[in-house]
Amino acid sequence: MLINEWQYELTIWIWLGIAAGTFLLLMFVRAPYGRHERPGWGPRIPARLGWVFMESPCIVVMTVFFGIGVSGWNLADPVGIIFYILWTGHYVHRSWVWPARARITGKKMPISLVLFAVGFNGINSWINAEWMFSLHHPYPIDWLISPQFIIGVIFFITGMGINIKSDNMLFDLRKDGSTEYQIPRGGLFQWVSCPNYLGELLEWWGWALATWSLAGLSFAVWGVANLVPRARANHKWYQKNFEDYPVDRKALIPKVW
Template identity: 35%
Template sequence: MECSDGVVHYLSWGFIVCALAYLLKQTREHTPYGRYVDAGGPPGVTFPAKLAWVIQEAPCVLVPALLLLTTDTQPGLGRHMLLWTFCLHYVQRTFVYGLLTRGRPTPLHIVVSSIIFCSVNAFLQSHYLLHCVHYQHSWMTYTRLTAGSLVFLVGMAINIHSDHILRRLRKPGEIVYRIPQGGMFEYVSGANFFGEMVEWVGYAIATWSLPTFSFALFTICSIGPRAYHHHRDYHHKFEDYPKARKAVVPFLL
């Protein structure tokens, strides 16, 4: 498959526009899943949390694998390393987090929209790395590759550890909410979201490309407001919620 520069360009800018539009939307209302599902509202089709996460995240593993199997380009250490870095997050998110989560059922339209986004994004990132970009051997010594990769790994560690803390807050079958303590939760209410945002910012630094920048921006605009909504909800539910704790960015926001 040859590089489709036009597809990469328009999909990347499409993500940027959608990210800003979604950010604006979330300043006005919650995305209706998880704690923001109206339990008293009209019934609708939902998926169990475990099944929903596996189904909606799986394209980010399956699409890169399919493109790797069908590509006729020469293998390159840089391209493959960055693509497997992308897949590393989603293998964990799909088959570890997804199967361990204790969240609420997810509405059908959220699952469908997530499948579409993950499929398109996985194609964009995979196609760009496998068919469009070329890295020189000296690229492996670039400071931004090292810095970006370290930021990605730190963000992933924060994300995984924060998810672990959240899972321990409730027993299987419980729907109650408690104040998370420990790790980055000492600094922000959305520690898990903060970790994921750090991951993709690091990934964008390491790859230094428009497609990865657009994905990092979309991540920030989609889950950043959700962290803020969680922060506000915690303050509403708990009178003793830590006053110094920020919403999503330690010491700042």
């Protein structure tokens, strides 16, 4: 335990306040990567390398806390192990698999953005790891049959499937080596511009439910703060750059928004 529980909860509430401010900022300022890449954000590095650097802390921090937690247990904690597998499964894909497969050769990313993301991922991972493997461990064995855990894990796995499937469909648009953006079609792209973001949001709201913690909730809120403005910006970009973009396609939530 690095801090006491009162200090920990205060830290999370401050973190949630920063999330609210970030949401408002990103509704007006687009993060400069991908299709929104633009000059004016300082030196840049290859985007593939940037993704690896900025997502890998999530694996490192969680693994360190998991290792410390395991060393102090007399018996294995199956709930904690499942949470660790879910978390690292997502971030192994996000840190190493996705950058290796993405068609981003030649793309650049500002170092300033990478450093910001490293800071965010480090803090967010610590908040969740501190809860699961220090302040609140181990979860009781009967948590495995609780409605929160079962429904939350189903949401998480479903969301991860949607996220990966949608990313694969985007990769397929450039399987001929093209670097040009195209209109994605099929799957959930029939309904929304950013089903990959929808899947990721479903993951982290599932995480919040399964962990039933303020830590998990803070991550879900941060997911909204980061991905909702990004989905809005991507949707508007598609509408601006493709005259034949489907008029009934929403940004993130089918038939709603």
